[in-house]
Amino acid sequence: MTAAITPDTPVQFLPSVGPGRSKALAAAGIETAGDLLWFFPFRYEDRRHPTRIADLGRNVDSPVVLRGRVVSAGAKVSPVKRMRLFEALIEDGTGAVRLVWFNQPYLSDQIERGDNLAIYGTPRLGRNGLQIESPDWEKFDGAEEDAGAIVAIYSKITNVPPKALRQIVAAALQAIPSIDDPLPAELRKRLGVIGLAESLEAIHRPQELTADFARFRSPAHLRIIMQEFFVFQLALRVRRATEEIKEKTRRIAIGDELRAEVKQVLPFRLTGAQKRVLKEIADDLRATKPMYRLLQGDVGSGKTIVALIAAMIMIRNGHQVALLAPTEILAEQHFQRIRQLLDHSVVTAKATGSMAAGERRTLIAGLRDGYIQLVVGTHALLEDRIVFKSLGLAIVDEQHRFGVEQRQKLFAKGDTPDILVMTATPIPRSLALAMYGDLELSIIDELPPGRQEIKTAVRASSQLDRAWKFVDEQIDDGAQVYAVYPIIEESEKLNLKPLTAGFDAIEKRFPNRRIGMLHGRMSATEKEDVMQRFKAGQLDILVSTTVIEVGIDVPNASIMLIMDAHRFGLSQLHQLRGRVGRGTRASYCILVSDDEKDRLAVFARTRDGFEVAERDLEIRGPGEFLGTRQSGVARFRFGNILRDHDLMDKARDVAIEVLDKEGPVRAEELARKILGVRLPAATRD
Numbered sequence: 001m002t003a004a005i006t007p008d009t010p011v012q013f014l015p016s017v018g019p020g021r022s023k024a025l026a027a028a029g030i031e032t033a034g035d036l037l038w039f040f041p042f043r044y045e046d047r048r049h050p051t052r053i054a055d056l057g058r059n060v061d062s063p064v065v066l067r068g069r070v071v072s073a074g075a076k077v078s079p080v081k082r083m084r085l086f087e088a089l090i091e092d093g094t095g096a097v098r099l100v101w102f103n104q105p106y107l108s109d110q111i112e113r114g115d116n117l118a119i120y121g122t123p124r125l126g127r128n129g130l131q132i133e134s135p136d137w138e139k140f141d142g143a144e145e146d147a148g149a150i151v152a153i154y155s156k157i158t159n160v161p162p163k164a165l166r167q168i169v170a171a172a173l174q175a176i177p178s179i180d181d182p183l184p185a186e187l188r189k190r191l192g193v194i195g196l197a198e199s200l201e202a203i204h205r206p207q208e209l210t211a212d213f214a215r216f217r218s219p220a221h222l223r224i225i226m227q228e229f230f231v232f233q234l235a236l237r238v239r240r241a242t243e244e245i246k247e248k249t250r251r252i253a254i255g256d257e258l259r260a261e262v263k264q265v266l267p268f269r270l271t272g273a274q275k276r277v278l279k280e281i282a283d284d285l286r287a288t289k290p291m292y293r294l295l296q297g298d299v300g301s302g303k304t305i306v307a308l309i310a311a312m313i314m315i316r317n318g319h320q321v322a323l324l325a326p327t328e329i330l331a332e333q334h335f336q337r338i339r340q341l342l343d344h345s346v347v348t349a350k351a352t353g354s355m356a357a358g359e360r361r362t363l364i365a366g367l368r369d370g371y372i373q374l375v376v377g378t379h380a381l382l383e384d385r386i387v388f389k390s391l392g393l394a395i396v397d398e399q400h401r402f403g404v405e406q407r408q409k410l411f412a413k414g415d416t417p418d419i420l421v422m423t424a425t426p427i428p429r430s431l432a433l434a435m436y437g438d439l440e441l442s443i444i445d446e447l448p449p450g451r452q453e454i455k456t457a458v459r460a461s462s463q464l465d466r467a468w469k470f471v472d473e474q475i476d477d478g479a480q481v482y483a484v485y486p487i488i489e490e491s492e493k494l495n496l497k498p499l500t501a502g503f504d505a506i507e508k509r510f511p512n513r514r515i516g517m518l519h520g521r522m523s524a525t526e527k528e529d530v531m532q533r534f535k536a537g538q539l540d541i542l543v544s545t546t547v548i549e550v551g552i553d554v555p556n557a558s559i560m561l562i563m564d565a566h567r568f569g570l571s572q573l574h575q576l577r578g579r580v581g582r583g584t585r586a587s588y589c590i591l592v593s594d595d596e597k598d599r600l601a602v603f604a605r606t607r608d609g610f611e612v613a614e615r616d617l618e619i620r621g622p623g624e625f626l627g628t629r630q631s632g633v634a635r636f637r638f639g640n641i642l643r644d645h646d647l648m649d650k651a652r653d654v655a656i657e658v659l660d661k662e663g664p665v666r667a668e669e670l671a672r673k674i675l676g677v678r679l680p681a682a683t684r685d
């Protein structure tokens with residue numbers, strides 16, 4: 001009678017889908033049976049073994065599945081919060097338990113005495129004894145969904161009741177045998193995954209809920225994870241292979257004279273890690289393929305000097321170098337440092353948004369004619385007017401927000417310049433791969449010798465007074481202090497009130513101390529002036545926003561006081577903490593907060609930026625970790641680039657192999673085929 005169901009069958013030809021449901025499904029991006037196959041459950045309920053209500057007491061605070069009959073149900077108004085409640089009492093022959101929903105008055109029309117309900121929720125011990133608040137619920141009438149089933153729970157689709165949705169998906173599963181697995185057997189073997197049909201079948205209709213399955217790590221899930229990682233990597237590789245990246249025409253030599261000069265400039269011996277990454281960079285500079293390398297190293301690990309040596313190599317070979325910093329303060333600081341180290345052996349200039357017209361003209365001419373050898377600046381450097389005679393190397397400092405677009409802009413400014421991106425946010429390798437995919441990674445995993453330990457403590461605001469006393473003693477001893485307020489510099493409407501109020505309070509408290517204030521809305525000269533005075537030891541306390549988060553290097557500053565510390569991400573706290581512990585003084589980081597003590601305590605215990613970043617990523621997810629501006633980060637269905645970094649590495653290796661063997665055209669075909677299978681991704685809400 002009806003034609004067999006295939007992945008291409010439109011949903012309206014599935015049983016129990018009429019025009020109304022078909023429209024509702026389309027609104028959720030589901031148009032064919034194939035789309036339904038990729039519409040994954042986000043949770044399962046094992047209704048074969050519901051918890052007995054009599055046993056609930058032992059399961060408080062973790063979710064359970066119950067089945068029972070409603071013995072009473074009705075709306076109420078909560079006397080306490082004046083909320084509208086709907087309460088139902090269900091019993092299962094072993095006992096009864098109260099279910100409570102808030103502000104869902106329509107439930108009166110849906111749940112009544114005598115109904116059989118399957119319940120998923122978390123029992124809690126409240127004032128009125130044990131109850132389950134706002135559980136998921138579904139009616140059952142015994143026969144149709146026999147008591148013993150593992151039930152897949154899908155995201156809600158408006159106007160399609162859950163049970164109907166499951167039936168529709170079940171019908172779509174008939175299309176599984178006609179699925180064409182986009183990963184050939186050999187590739188499946190390389191990736192270590194099972195077939196697609198088997199995987200989809202298990203995901204929608206699991207036979208057993210093993211622990212791996214519940215964690216989305218069963219072989220069925222791994223298949224999906226690997227497929228997505230693999231196609232992601234393959235697409236990146238293909239793009240890289242077909243992207244018009246010219247070979248460099250410059251030839252870089254590193255001779256004895258240059259080596260001697262570098263040695264002379266260096267104020268200290270490089271650490272082993274610095275030497276290692278320097279060699280990686282130098283090899284790249286000499287290669288014909290342009291360098292695209294991420295130099296990752298914890299705060300204070302000494303990335304700048306490595307970059308500077310790379311700059312000298314380039315300059316002595318007759319090419320120019322641009323150093324991009326995210327803020328004017330940092331650009332200024334780099335400029336000063338470089339001046340100090342290189343003296344006048346290199347012609348160095350500064351480029352910021354606040355340059356005067358005359359300065360700008362001189363800069364533009366100097367870069368165009370090649371007179372300026374090294375320029376340090378903010379994103380002002382990316383402006384179209386800035387043209388180089390021969391840009392050989394672009395160094396991007398502290399910028400984990402540096403994207404493909406900016407890279408293209410830089411490329412356009414030279415003969416495919418080498419690019420070195422430095423980051424102190426220790427992006428886990430997996431995330432770096434997911435973000436950039438095609439860059440090489442150099443890691444400085446060693447701090448210069450003699451670094452001070454930084455004692456980190458969490459203090460409640462009621463203890464602030466004691467903290468200030470401590471600060472006062474330390475200042476007596478010659479220390480300098482940062483006091484940071486949680487004003488995020490990037491926000492559009494910068495509300496400086498907490499900062500200025502803090503500044504006033506600190507001035508009042510320390511009438512005899514020299515106190516400065518720093519924030520992004522000050523003019524460049526004002527900022528420079530304050531920083532200079534702090535650096536020169538003419539200020540005891542610097543009251544600041546997060547403008548000091550990156551790069552600032554004042555070795556004598558040894559106390560970092562962070563107000564309302566819970567309002568910062570852990571990585572940001574780590575950056576801030578990295579401003580101290582740079583000199584010979586014992587250093588302290590004091591987190592003042594009345595909130596999220598646990599998270600802050602975790603931070604206080606570790607100094608390892610890598611660990612901090614991973615924790616941060618776990619807590620906040622990659623999107624937020626990278627900031628909202630980073631939009632290009634891929635999303636995966638079950639894959640978690642942090643947890644599954646080993647899988648991502650493997651996917652990358654296999655993608656490289658495939659590209660090598662098949663060439664970019666066939667590799668791209670394969671990527672398209674794989675992506676085609678899951679066309680409109682219906683994501684969970």
Ligand code: ADP
Pocket residue numbers: 268269270271274297298299300301302303304305424448449551553582
């Ligand atoms: P970051 O990696 O955070 O950018 P910097 O390059 O600013 O670190 O270096 C931090 C501090 O450590 C600077 O004061 C720098 O002069 C110093 N430094 C860097 N490398 C070494 C080294 N090998 N030995 C001693 N001090 C070093």
Ligand code: MG
Pocket residue numbers: 303304551
């Ligand atoms: Mg730095």
